[in-house]
Amino acid sequence: MSKLMDKRDGTTGTGGSGQGTVKKLIPYGGYYTNKTVGHDPELTETGPGTPTGEYMRRFWHPICMSMELTDTPRFLKIMTEELVAFRDGSGRVGVLHAHCVHRGASLEYGAIQERGIQCCYHGMVFDVDGTCLHVPFPAGEEAEAEKYACSIRQGAYKAVERNGLVFAYMGPPDEEPPFPEWEGDFTVLPGDELVPYSNFQHCNWLQVQDNAADNYHPTALHAGKNVVGGHYQGTTFDEVGAASMEVAPDMQFIPVQNGRSLACAGARRVDRDRLFIRVQHQALPNLSLHAYTSEDGSRKKLFSRFHIIRWTVPVDDENSKMIGWRVMGPGIDTRGIGKKEWVGYESIDFLEGQVAMRRPERFGQYTIEDMPPIPQNHRERANYKEAQYAPGDYEAIISQRPIAVHALENPTKFDAGLYMFRKLLRDAVRGSNPAASPAGFAEWLRSVAGAPNSYCSGNVLEIPLAADIKDEVAQRRRISKGIVAILTEGEHLKGEERAAWVRGRLEELEQSARGA
Structure with a gap:
């Protein structure tokens, strides 16, 4: 990339990215280049509510390998969100927000059930879609327990498995796109x-x-x-x-x-x-x-x-x-x-x-x-x-x-x-x-x-x-x-x-x- 240099003071009119800064191109001139400017938040930051984060959440992403789903939940962080992934006893894959919606204990310490996962703290059980399946109220208070269960829902994301990878869709459910099966099978030849x-x-x-x-x-x-x-x-x-x-x-x-x-x-x-x-x-x-x-x-x-x-x-x-x-x-x-x-x-x-x-x-x-x-x-x-x-x-x-x-x-x-x-x-x-x-x-x-x-x-x-x-x-x-x-x-x-x-x-x- 060419630069027009002022021969009198050895400066250039623009920085490397055309940001309008002035640089002195002189021997041992580190002092003139020791100021670090900020990163590009629009493209690099992907947390909830950020421009690129909201864009990326409308796509399917692999979040872990299938081998990572064992008999204990797998703690993950994806786009700054703390998650747990697990495979329940019926073989379904769940991807839930890590912190229990009841009191915030992490489901990474939960017990995987035949259907869903049980929080270690108070025994709440959540299905792979976030539905609360069980609330441990005392005997005789089943109606109140059911009412409470219907009032809460654990954050959850839809997940699918493909060839040893677990994919999740983390965007609005009503905007879910088709899963991108590139060329159907990525054109793997027989024997590959x-x-x-x-x-x-x-x-x-x-x-x-x-x-x-x-x-x-x-x-x-x-x-x-x-x-x-x-x-x-x-x-x-x-x-x-x-x-x-x-x-x-x-x-x-x-x-x-x-x-x-x-x-x-x-x-x-x-x-x-x-x-x-x-x-x-x-x-x-x-x-x-x-x-x-x-x-x-x-x-x-x-x-x-x-x-x-x-x-x-x-x-x-x-x-x-x-x-x-x-x-x-x-x-x-x-x-x-x-x-x-x-x-x-x-x-x-x-x-x-x-x-x-x-x-x-x-x-x-x-x-x-x-x-x-x-x-x-x-x-x-x-x-x-x-x-x-x-x-x-x-x-x-x-x-x-x-x-x-x-x-x-x-x-x-x-x-x-x-x-x-x-x-x-x-x-x-x-x-x-x-x-x-x-x-x-x-x-x-x-x-x-x-x-x-x-x-x-x-x-x-x-x-x-x-x-x-x-x-x-x-x-x-x-x-x-x-x-x-x-x-x-x-x-x-x-x-x-x-x-x-x-x-x-x-x-x-x-x-x-x-x-x-």
Whole structure:
């Protein structure tokens, strides 16, 4: 980003985010940049009554893994609300406000019943919808007990389970949207499966979501050559051996689906004969869909689909978690790199050693009771020094401050994706884009039978290197935009019909680029 500098006093006219501040660009000038302005409350704060909090509550969100529901209730905080989740004896999942509506004792100490949950303090029993089922009045006062039970209701949210994750809708019941079954089954191929995982993040939700739209950071953050003294595990860096992922991508960021989402198309040259175009999909408010993370580009590939499906869920304004699925199996993982046994609660295979717990050993599956507590402060972790040697996504994201200060950023052109996504979110929150409003989203979901298409895809095309760098850059950008245009044109198609049509059009695009 260019700055006009006054050569007389070494100042610039604007700050990095165009806020109208004055900065002195002089050696040892920390004094002139030591004032920290406030964060952006409109987008970062998600508590009840906040603009983004009210927007997000009109969507379904994963709140925990199914494995977290045991024979005792699970205390959770989601968008600053204290909740308990549990599975009662009949198999139903309940998500209730944590504090009993009677006297405020936490239901995390309640006893799970065949139907509902019983408060430990006075024995009130609440159903999964918040109905009071039992009040422990003395014998002979049953009528009064029933009258009292009808006068109270525990706060409750509707919950559903999908492939090892528990989702909740936390908005007004009369505005509940269809559950978004993206493409029906996220197009998992035969032999592949959705494996759930959850990773805690000691920072605001938006900077975690920003990282998904930041397609440049792997070239530095995940490069083994940048690890101090080689202190890292073998599969943690260099994108598990995929050389093509170390190449800085030529990015095109294109709003799609009427501003409800963003296609992030990155073109990387594998070698003189093949071009790798990876399209990631960011959907409002907090969903990101990622193509194969371990692509080496060694063979032609058209319309390869989901490898990571994740939501960034606010815990409170200074904590959040990534929760979603890792797609495992030979259909997507053509190199056989994935380790299913490393995917789960506070663990995921491609970030081995890079999550909040940062366990250095290779690990297997644990029950929820076996898992150690999540560290409260990232600098107090037992292996903090190892994190300094080999920082990963977790360290880079949380170290931006508990809530990143956007006004202090100095973006470059390759940051365009996350800034564009922030704008889509702001327009949706403010209601300036009706299509992305909760009502607009719900109407769209109903129109596609709850199963919208995703732009997520990985593609390796046999397109030779252009004669010179100027033509090569133009070619990369033309191909990336062409792929997004094809996906947009095929929006009306579904399933295998869409996949076959897209692959046919990609073949045509490849032949056109080759001059055939």
